[in-house]
Amino acid sequence: MKKEVNPSFLYGVSVEGDNFTDRTQETRRLKLNFENGLNVILISPRRMGKTSLVKHVMQVVDKDIVHPVYMDIYDCRSEYDFYNKFAETILKQTSSKIEILMENVRRFLARVSPKISMSPDSITDYSITLGITPKEYSPEEVLSLPEQIAKQMGKHIVVCIDEFQQLAEWPDSLQVQKRMRGVWQHQQHVSYCLFGSRQHMMNQLFQDKRMPFYQFGEPNYLQDISTDDWIPFIQSKFEKKGLHINSNFVQQICDTVENQSSYVQQLSWNVMLNTENEVAEETIEMGISDLLMQCTPLFMEQTGSLTSYQMNLLRAIVDGQHTHWSSQEVLTKYNLGTKSNVAKMQKVLMERDFIVSTEQGLFLSDPVMGLWFKKKA
Numbered sequence: 001m002k003k004e005v006n007p008s009f010l011y012g013v014s015v016e017g018d019n020f021t022d023r024t025q026e027t028r029r030l031k032l033n034f035e036n037g038l039n040v041i042l043i044s045p046r047r048m049g050k051t052s053l054v055k056h057v058m059q060v061v062d063k064d065i066v067h068p069v070y071m072d073i074y075d076c077r078s079e080y081d082f083y084n085k086f087a088e089t090i091l092k093q094t095s096s097k098i099e100i101l102m103e104n105v106r107r108f109l110a111r112v113s114p115k116i117s118m119s120p121d122s123i124t125d126y127s128i129t130l131g132i133t134p135k136e137y138s139p140e141e142v143l144s145l146p147e148q149i150a151k152q153m154g155k156h157i158v159v160c161i162d163e164f165q166q167l168a169e170w171p172d173s174l175q176v177q178k179r180m181r182g183v184w185q186h187q188q189h190v191s192y193c194l195f196g197s198r199q200h201m202m203n204q205l206f207q208d209k210r211m212p213f214y215q216f217g218e219p220n221y222l223q224d225i226s227t228d229d230w231i232p233f234i235q236s237k238f239e240k241k242g243l244h245i246n247s248n249f250v251q252q253i254c255d256t257v258e259n260q261s262s263y264v265q266q267l268s269w270n271v272m273l274n275t276e277n278e279v280a281e282e283t284i285e286m287g288i289s290d291l292l293m294q295c296t297p298l299f300m301e302q303t304g305s306l307t308s309y310q311m312n313l314l315r316a317i318v319d320g321q322h323t324h325w326s327s328q329e330v331l332t333k334y335n336l337g338t339k340s341n342v343a344k345m346q347k348v349l350m351e352r353d354f355i356v357s358t359e360q361g362l363f364l365s366d367p368v369m370g371l372w373f374k375k376k377a
Ligand SMILES: Nc1ncnc2c1ncn2[C@@H]1O[C@H](COP(=O)(O)OP(=O)(O)OP(=O)(O)O)[C@@H](O)[C@H]1O
Pocket: 010, 011, 012, 013, 014, 015, 019, 020, 021, 022, 023, 044, 045, 046, 047, 048, 049, 050, 051, 052, 053, 196, 197, 198, 225, 261, 262, 263, 265, 266
């Protein structure tokens, strides 16, 4: 009999099924948006669960009216890189068989000769390379592909694009964004769900009035999963292994990592590995200490390129300083240089997603990095 690996906790990859807590409200909202043809922008700090949520919604939408497709454009380096991935994904995910896909290529993209490679593991799995260049098709023609296919299918297509912020790094990005929006906003049978892991870049693309994608869709800020939702989720995972964790300890896990989804699962796993029968205070401490050890190489690499002033600013935040950045006392206490220096540092640290600015002031984006700083101090 085939043995299945069934991890108790999973982190760092998108999750589904047993590893996915309900997110009932968010799912309902996104599902309705998808089914009603609204464009959606999904923004959150890192590893909160955007990809998992979108994939979950794609599974539960009413397939009689909506046909969702998903693509991750992290490795697209230019406009035409994207157009190829865009067209390939849409063709592939709207065709149940290769024959249908080839028929659609002939109908909508007759000027390219696609290459199909079959997967060695499965007769139904294959990949397609279209090789579209500006000679064959203009951007507008490629961008209108989902609309044409949607009309043919008699269904609404929802195109979900992950790591969307990457397009800000392409040559001529602004021009490309204008083209995309220009075509997409007139489509009647297609809507878009755009999201990505770099919160600051996503904010810039969608919140700045001067940017083409400003107000393109309904902005959704994905909140953390509440401790009340984590308690039954985590307790049941422990129970399945014949172990027990008191809800106070789950609360402590959530508090330690400020409910950041991926860390909640990672820390829970660390705690489980240290548990024999029942979770105790020391088990939690061991789990936290393992978590810090696991994160240290990454944090060292991330902070390695920072100046000592920038490090001081992060330390000040960790120390509980969130506002009053122009006070001389604060500048001196934390050795931050001049007022204008602080303003510049804030900008850089925000652009690199080290910190976020909220109504309550500046905070570290990564709660575990905060713990790491405290431990080092
Ligand atoms: N609904 C959920 N239930 C339980 N755990 C979740 C859920 N959503 C996310 N997680 C946890 O967070 C991790 C990251 O999830 P996911 O990749 O979906 O987040 P993301 O916001 O897309 O991350 P990134 O910012 O890196 O793109 C998962 O591996 C899982 O541990």
